[in-house]
Amino acid sequence: MQSLKEKIQALDAEVKAVVADASADAEQFRIRFLGAKGAVKSLFADMKDVLPADRKEAGALLNAFKEAVELSYADLKAKIASSRTVVPVLDYSLPGSNITLGTRHPLRKVENQMVSIFERLGFTVATGPEIEDDYHNFTSLNMPEHHPARDMQDTFYVSKNPDLVLRTHTSSVQARIMEKQKPPIRVICPGRVYRNETISARAHCFFHQCEGLYIAENVSFADLKQTLYHFVTEMFGADTKVRFRPSYFPFTEPSAEMDISCTVCAGKGCNLCKHSGWVEILGCGMVHPNVLKNFGVDPDKYSGFAFGMGVERITQVKYRVNDLRLYSQNDVRFLRQFQAG
């Protein structure tokens, strides 16, 4: 009996030492004290040597010890688990991580610039549907069915009945405005347009336009020229020269195409201007009386001018982008070059 008591005391001391040890291993503890070949088991085996008279007391002692060991085991596990919760160590002296700023797409950037130039002249922005009916895209703009001018733009046809197309120009938006609004009208129509062209560095099946329309009393070709000249000097700088060449559009008469002096070589001759010193940037003209009549505007009282330009073209001239496909490839190496603004 005496020896059993002493053994329990010795083991109890050992249990306490393990629980107090910061680096203790719970599993080793369990094997050492509570396992199939552990200390508690071997104490129970020792019971057979205890005299029958002492058995009761020894049994109680042993059970108490076993419970104490089990409690210690639970304690030890809890202590280890709580010591594992990682408290993050913050180093406030580390440099912060960079927040990468997005950039505006070059076409949007140029479109915004174009719109703001015209807004300062009193134009307001108008938008319309990209899937357009034949009437607004063609017929109302003096291009009745079978009119040869329809072939000037390769059209994507959506359906025959109703007659729907992907708009080939944003003149369709101007048609919708003339339908709704009485003169004076002064709108600018930015938007995406579609043409059935093979994709290459110089052509794409979709691109962006910014078209303008001004209808009021006594609007003259001189107003058109001055408005576009103002636009060009704001967009490309005060030294830029313009020239107008007679042209043909079914919805304007007279019609013209406008060139600007080459922004790269200033007229000396380079690849952009194909060594002519001039770069074509837009089409324009006085609104055709038939178009005015189609929308119930009296051509004897009112006159107007219209113009249309490609945003890609203006961006190409301004930023010297030489492949149209870059605009829609979403290559960040290209896009990153248009930081800010």
Ligand code: PHE
């Ligand atoms: N709508 C014409 C085009 O897309 C451009 C234009 C607009 C020409 C207005 C003259 C007047 O080619």
